[in-house]
Amino acid sequence: MENTALEKSVLNKRKTKSLILRFMVWLCGILTVGILAYILLFILVRGIPNINMEFLFGEYNSDSLSAFSSIVTTVEMIVISLIIAVPVGVFCAIYLHEYAKRGNKAVKVIRLAVDTLAGIPSIVYGLFGMIFFVNILGLRASVLSGVLTISIMILPVIISSSEEAIKSVPDMYREGSLGLGATRLRTVFSIVLPTAMPGILSGVILAIGRIVGETAALIFTSGTNVLENPTLDLMASQRTLAIHMYMLASEGLPYSKDMAFATGAILIIIVFIVNFAATKLAGRIGGLSNGK
């Protein structure tokens, strides 16, 4: 009799413990979403009312603190870094998955390098860009130095998502193409890449997200300078949107703080669109490989 009473109390204790754990698990799930919602709403609610035409498209001066020329620089930087990094990254993925032989030593070294690049903090990229592009190559603090630095930085994102996408192309497709007498190259460009395109694009979009949000790698390479009117001159030192926000936030004046909120709201809206598009595209390769 005593024994069962003891057993019952142990069982009850275990049940209570389990209940507490379940509560904690739910709490942490809700907490994560709650934090995200808090950050987004906080920036958007205070930022959106401060976005106006003057801020978006006006001339920069100490009164307007307009983001126009930073927006132009950000777009310029995205376009040129993608032109540099996307072919290199996609070709690298093609080499790793379509050409390299299994157990190849070079593949191991390349993978190690890609993993290392992915782990290097952006401030270290910034230091490297400052030493190499700005000083040694003599490109000075310029959009070009920033572009080159950030192209290296986004390589791992593009490589890993392209490889993932290329991997998901069924071998059947390749065999069919090779069986019809197409060369390996032809197979890659007319069968593998088109099939893998949504996955590759989702990597490209994630890379855009990184470029838009980057600050530490650009502060010493493309600089914090801002011009009254936008220029596409690659040799000009120009700040991007994220650096614009940093500069406004650290000035500490009430008006510049409002404008920092506005810039933050723009950044968040971009990140929102980027994430949404990347998820939608990545979802599409799944559909393709299920044999459509």
Added chain:
Amino acid sequence: MESIKKSKFNDTVMQSVFFMSAFVSVLAVIAISLFLFLRGIPAIAEIGFMDFVFSEKWGPVNTPASYGILSMIVGSIYVTAGAIVIGVPVGLMCAVFLAEFCPEGIYKIVKPAVNLLAGIPSIIYGFFGMQIVVPFVRDNVGGNGYSILSASIILGIMILPTIISISESSIRAVPESYKEGSFGLGATKEETIFKVVVPAAKSGVLTAIILGIGRAVGETMAVVMVAGNAVMPLDKIALLKPIRTLTTNIVTEMSYASGLHESSLIATGVVLFVFIVILNASLSLIKFRSSRN
């Protein structure tokens, strides 16, 4: 014949183009380490290794100048440890939630939320920290708010997505038979998950923690906005006091540094880089070990 030859030729040419593109990453890693070390090591030699790494005296514009980064190293360790203390339990619990408890309808909200959290730029986290976390700490905990605690909270939030996604997939990878065995012995769902499933997923969770450490150690902009950045003597370092880390040392002084001062900041980057390389090496070790088992 001619066209077959030509396409064979194209194939070979493109194969080398592909190979060279793949090699760009290797070149980049070599170039980054080479130039960082070329600029950093002579500075460390000039200052003296001991005076650089094991001295807490940082005064590059004083006469005589001193270049000790010990308190920044300690600072980086403190904020990273704080981030782990805050981020890992919440992240791991959230991963368990996603993998085991979450109804499908809610999964469709939480999962994208986690991805979005990963996509938010560090400048936004920093600004949020400056506007919300710093005043909160100042009013409710103490100090002026710019502190190790604020930096740890922000970094703890920032590493959440890393911890959650990697832990979630490793929890999902635990074979169903483990759970069935535990249920068969009469364990509750929670007991099964925390005593059987999570321990079985430990190499994945460890990977997640190391990647989280890497992210926290290397974070710059979010920390610079909430940590106060004052160089503290070792015995004055406290949870509610300002702190300077390796990364923020670089970013706060680089704009006006020159000569040995500038090189010493690059050398700070070298120390950071070495930290990251050690973390990466331990990651490969875990991968190697778990693939052998």
